[in-house]
Every structure is written in C-alpha cells, then in structure tokens.
Amino acid sequence: MDRLLEIDMKIQRKKTRKIKLGGLEIGGGSPVSVQSMTKSKLSNTSAIKSEIKELIDCGCEVIRIAIPDKEAIQDLKKLVDDKLFTDIPVVADIHFDYRLALESIKAGVDGIRINPGNIGGGERTAKVVEAAKSKDIAIRIGINSGSIDKKILKKNKGILKSSMVESAMENIRIMEKLGFYNFKISAKASSVLDTISVYRAISEKTQVPLHLGVTEAGPMFRGSIKSSVGLGVLLADGIGDTIRVSLTERSPEEVRAGYLILSSLKLRAMGVDIISCPTCGRTRVDLPEIVREVESMTVGVKNDLKLAVMGCIVNGPGEAKNADLGIAFGKDKAALFLKGSVLKRVSKNIIIDEFREELKKLIET
Numbered sequence: 334m335d336r337l338l339e340i341d342m343k344i345q346r347k348k349t350r351k352i353k354l355g356g357l358e359i360g361g362g363s364p365v366s367v368q369s370m371t372k373s374k375l376s377n378t379s380a381i382k383s384e385i386k387e388l389i390d391c392g393c394e395v396i397r398i399a400i401p402d403k404e405a406i407q408d409l410k411k412l413v414d415d416k417l418f419t420d421i422p423v424v425a426d427i428h429f430d431y432r433l434a435l436e437s438i439k440a441g442v443d444g445i446r447i448n449p450g451n452i453g454g455g456e457r458t459a460k461v462v463e464a465a466k467s468k469d470i471a472i473r474i475g476i477n478s479g480s481i482d483k484k485i486l487k488k489n490k491g492i493l494k495s496s497m498v499e500s501a502m503e504n505i506r507i508m509e510k511l512g513f514y515n516f517k518i519s520a521k522a523s524s525v526l527d528t529i530s531v532y533r534a535i536s537e538k539t540q541v542p543l544h545l546g547v548t549e550a551g552p553m554f555r556g557s558i559k560s561s562v563g564l565g566v567l568l569a570d571g572i573g574d575t576i577r578v579s580l581t582e583r584s585p586e587e588v589r590a591g592y593l594i595l596s597s598l599k600l601r602a603m604g605v606d607i608i609s610c611p612t613c614g615r616t617r618v619d620l621p622e623i624v625r626e627v628e629s630m631t632v633g634v635k636n637d638l639k640l641a642v643m644g645c646i647v648n649g650p651g652e653a654k655n656a657d658l659g660i661a662f663g664k665d666k667a668a669l670f671l672k673g674s675v676l677k678r679v680s681k682n683i684i685i686d687e688f689r690e691e692l693k694k695l696i697e698t
C-alpha cells in the first residue's frame with residue numbers, strides 16, 4: 334500500500350497590515366513569527382548575554398526585554414552597543430514611565446511595547462510615538478486583562494471582553510490619529526476562552542496586525558496546553574501574526590512551544606516531528622525510553638523530518654510507513670521503515686542503532 338495522503342487543509346490567514354520590526358516583517362501574510370521575553374536580570378551581563386544567544390540559536394525571532402528603571406536603560410544600551418541584536422529585533426517593554434520608552438528608543442531598540450493607558454496617555458503617548466516615528470521603529474500596544482483602564486472597565490460594567498476590545502480600538506484610534514501605523518496590538522487574557530473571544534472580536538474590527546498570547550499561562554505543562562488551545566483555535570481561524578507562549582520556564586522553552594504550535598498547524602515548518610504511540614498492554618519494549626533517545630538524536634536538527642516510533646504491529650507499520658523514518662516493534666524483532674518501505678527487520682536490541690545510522694544519512698542529505 335502507498336503512503337497515506339494527508340488532509341490538505343490550508344489555513345486562510347486574515348488580512349492584516351504589514352509592519353516592520355527591525356529586519357522582520359509582521360502581518361500582511363508574513364510567516365507567523367515566534368517571540369520570547371528574557372528572564373535574566375539585565376544587570377547580570379553574562380546571564381543575559383547567554384540567554385539572548387540561546388534564544389537566537391533556538392529560532393526566536395523577536396526578543397523582548399523588561400525595562401523597569403533607568404539603570405536598565407544603561408544595561409540595554411550596552412547590549413545594543415555589543416551588537417547582540419544584529420540578527421534579531423529587540424523590543425523594550427515599558428510600563429508606567431514614558432521617559433523609559435524615550436530613553437530605550439535612544440538606546441537603539443527596534444521596537445517598544447507600551448500600554449498608553451498606564452504611561453499617562455495624551456501628550457506622553459504623543460511624545461513616545463513621535464520618537465518612534467523619527468527612528469522608524471515599531472510599537473506594540475499591549476493590552477492585558479490584569480491592567481485595563483479603570484474608566485473603560487467602569488463604562489463596560491466590568492465586563493472583560495467589551496472592556497478589552499474597547500481599549501484596543503481606542504488605542505488604535507490614538508495611534509492612527511497621530512499618523513503612526515507601524516504598530517501591532519495584543520490583548521492577552523489569562524483565561525483561554527476570554528483570549529479567544531477578545532481576539533476574535535478585535536480581528537473583526539481592524540486590520541492592525543495581532544500579537545497573540547495567553548498571558549501568565551503557567552508552568553511548562555499547564556502553560557503549553559493552555560497556550561496551544563487558545564492560540565491554536567485563533568491561528569486555525571487565521572487570526573494572529575506573531576505569538577508568544579508565556580511560560581513559567583526558561584525562555585527557549587517558550588520558543589520551542591511556539592514553533593510546535595505553529596508547525597502542528599502547518600503554519601511554520603520547524604524541523605523534526607516525532608510520532609510515537611502512547612503504549613498499552615501490547616507494548617513489549619521500554620518505548621518511553623526509546624522515544625527519549627530518538628528525541629535526543631534530534632536536538633538542534635533543522636531538517637523537516639517526520640519520525641515514527643511505534644510499539645506494536647497494530648498501528649506501527651501504518652504510522653512508520655507514513656514517516657520519513659520509522660520503527661514498528663514486533664514480538665522479537667522490529668522493522669525499520671524508510672520513506673514508506675521496510676528497509677530491514679532486525680533484533681529489537683539493535684534497532685535503535687540502525688535507526689540512528691539512517692537518521693544521520695537523512696540529516697546529511
């Protein structure tokens with residue numbers, strides 16, 4: 334039997350305006366980009382530098398850095414001057430003090446993230462926008478369920494969705510009235526359902542590019558699931574131009590989770606996909622350990638490869654055949670499949686070595 338033909342569903346992306354953040358295009362049909370935020374203290378130079386390098390190495394496309402005070406501006410400037418951001422745009426995350434936004438722009442960032450509501454609105458926002466315009470940098474308007482303007486909340490009788498949507502639309506009007514268009518908007522809630530319904534409503538009203546995220550999603554397991562559900566639903570609707578998976582975890586894990594969400598929807602191709610069965614009473618090998626070994630063989634591999642590791646002959650041969658390289662375990666032996674055909678049947682004890690050899694060849698081609 335030939336390899337199965339997979340469903341050819343293609344997500345229709347919503348039309349948004351294209352903006353530029355450093356060398357990266359966001360919106361207007363550009364690939365959905367993956368962002369993260371550094372977690373090291375800016376004053377700890379070696380830690381922040383190695384975090385930035387690790388983020389770049391794992392494919393992060395935008396790095397955001399919190400700028401809580403004046404001292405942070407000096408540290409940020411050093412990183413910019415040390416050319417840490419020549420290959421990746423850097424965004425300064427500012428709350429409360431608009432002067433920090435002005436100083437960050439002077440320091441040479443590619444973008445800033447502000448919430449006009451908490452930097453004093455009016456003239457202060459206008460000053461920041463003017464500075465952004467003069468340096469041709471981007472702004473993200475970051476609306477968050479935890480910090481909505483109290484006046485808007487009161488007017489909307491405390492209803493989160495209408496308050497967040499109104500807040501987003503009001504900020505869009507402010508930016509456009511100031512003649513500024515190089516901006517995107519985010520409206521993150523910590524509840525998955527709120528996130529979905531707020532973004533859907535905003536997307537219907539504007540073509541401003543959207544940065545998606547479920548805010549404060551939680552630790553690795555819980556946060557990845559909440560983000561996958563929330564972002565997955567929106568992305569499948571065609572909504573979203575850039576994403577961040579917020580995890581109480583090391584920042585490279587956020588990037589990996591982001592790419593896994595996008596690649597599972599075929600919005601981005603990102604290296605290796607591993608199909609493995611959940612195991613059951615028919616399994617006669619330590620499959621979780623074998624899968625961990627296969628995973629370790631693929632760290633850093635950028636090739637677009639589908640690998641399958643299956644516990645028995647029920648679904649094993651079918652899945653292994655549909656992978657680029659697959660193992661289907663039998664009673665004493667295991668079959669190694671390459672691109673849809675059995676390459677060899679060998680003892681279970683040596684199959685993993687055979688698999689490793691074939692994987693090397695695939696990676697090199």
Ligand code: SF4
Nearest residue numbers: 610612613644645647
């Ligand atoms: S492939 Fe076989 S071992 Fe794996 S879950 Fe299915 S029936 Fe069980």
